[in-house]
Amino acid sequence: MLFDAIEIGGIDLKNRVVMSPMCMYNAAHDAKATHFHMEHYASRAAGGVGLVMLEATAVCADGRISDRDLGLWNDVQMISLSHIVERIHSYDCKVGIQLAHAGRKSEAATTPFAPSALRFSENYRMPKEMRIQDIVQIKQQFLDACKRAESIGFDVIEIHAAHGYLLHEFLSPFSNKREDDYGGSFANRARFLLEIVKELRTFYTGALFVRLSAVEYQDVVCGLEESIALARLLKDLGVDLIDVSSGGNSPKLPSQIFSGYQIEYAKAIKESAHMKTAAVGMIDSYELAEKTLTQGAADLIFLGRELLRNPYWVANNAYQYEKKNFMLKNYTRAY
Numbered sequence: 001m002l003f004d005a006i007e008i009g010g011i012d013l014k015n016r017v018v019m020s021p022m023c024m025y026n027a028a029h030d031a032k033a034t035h036f037h038m039e040h041y042a043s044r045a046a047g048g049v050g051l052v053m054l055e056a057t058a059v060c061a062d063g064r065i066s067d068r069d070l071g072l073w074n075d076v077q078m079i080s081l082s083h084i085v086e087r088i089h090s091y092d093c094k095v096g097i098q099l100a101h102a103g104r105k106s107e108a109a110t111t112p113f114a115p116s117a118l119r120f121s122e123n124y125r126m127p128k129e130m131r132i133q134d135i136v137q138i139k140q141q142f143l144d145a146c147k148r149a150e151s152i153g154f155d156v157i158e159i160h161a162a163h164g165y166l167l168h169e170f171l172s173p174f175s176n177k178r179e180d181d182y183g184g185s186f187a188n189r190a191r192f193l194l195e196i197v198k199e200l201r202t203f204y205t206g207a208l209f210v211r212l213s214a215v216e217y218q219d220v221v222c223g224l225e226e227s228i229a230l231a232r233l234l235k236d237l238g239v240d241l242i243d244v245s246s247g248g249n250s251p252k253l254p255s256q257i258f259s260g261y262q263i264e265y266a267k268a269i270k271e272s273a274h275m276k277t278a279a280v281g282m283i284d285s286y287e288l289a290e291k292t293l294t295q296g297a298a299d300l301i302f303l304g305r306e307l308l309r310n311p312y313w314v315a316n317n318a319y320q321y322e323k324k325n326f327m328l329k330n331y332t333r334a335y
Ligand SMILES: Cc1cc2nc3c(=O)[nH]c(=O)nc-3n(C[C@H](O)[C@H](O)[C@H](O)COP(=O)(O)O)c2cc1C
Pocket: 020, 021, 022, 023, 024, 055, 056, 098, 160, 162, 163, 211, 245, 280, 281, 282, 283, 302, 303, 304, 305, 306
C-alpha cells in the first residue's frame, strides 16, 4: 500500500510517504526561506515522497522556537516560500506547511506567551499568561498565515498542536491552569484550537491536518482518551487527518522508545474517532511502514530522520520492493 496513490482532503497523493515537518534552524534572520530550504525540500521531492510537509513555520515573530525558524507573517516571507512550492510541484509532489506558535518554548521571544505563567523547565524563560486579547490576536495570526499559505499554492495546511508548543499548552491540564473559558474542563482547554479550526474552515477548503501529541509523558502516560475526543470534534469541524505524535509538554520522555512506538496511538485515534491518521516516529523500515498501513493503523506514513539521512528513501525502497512499476510510474519524467 505504501506506494499506492491516495486521496485525502481533496488532494491526490501519488504515494503515502510524507516528509515529516522538521525545523532546520536555517532561516534568514527575518524568518525568510533560504537556498538551503530550496535544496533541502526539493531533494526529498525528487526522492519520491508523495507530500513534503515544511517545518514548523511561525505565525508571528514571538511564535518562533528560535530566531532561525521560518515565518509566514509577512509578504516577503510568503514570496520566499512560494519558490519552494513551485519547485516541489515540479517533481509531481504535493507540499504542505505546518503553521505553529512555540508558546512558552519560544527562545526567540523575550517574554513568551503561554496559557499560564508556568515554565517548561528551569532552562526556559518564565512565560506571560495570555490575556483574551492575546488569544484573539494569535488566532488571527494563524488565519492570516493560512491565507498566505493558500495563496501561494500549498496543498495542505497542518496546524501544530503537539510537542508542548502553544496550542498543546492550552490542551494540556499540566500547562493550562486558567480559570476562564480557555482553561479547566476539556471543552475549555480545547477551545483555542477548535476556534482556530472553525474560523479557518469558513474560508479555507483545502486539505487540513492537525498534529497532536496523543499522549503526554508525566508520571504516567496519559491523555489518550482526550485526544480521541478531540479528534472527533476536529473531524466534525472538517479536519481531514490527525498526524499522531506524542509528548513534548514536559521534559519527561517515554520509558521506552522503539521502532514505531507511536503507531498504537494513530491506530487508537483512527479506530475510535473514525478519523484518518498519519503515523510517525521511528518508522525505520519499509516493512514497518507497509505493516502500519495494511493493519489499518494509519493512512499516511510520516518519515523524519530516515529522510534526513536518505532523501531517496522512497526511490530506494520502491526499487527494491515494487520494482519496475513504481519506477516507471514515477521516474520516467524526472530521470
Ligand atoms: C531535526 C528535527 C526537527 C523537527 N522539527 C519538527 C517540527 O518542526 N514540527 C514537528 O511537528 N515535529 C518536528 N520534529 C519531529 C518530527 O517531525 C518527527 O515527528 C520525529 O522526528 C519522529 O519521526 P522520525 O523518527 O521518523 O524522525 C522534528 C524532528 C527532528 C529530528
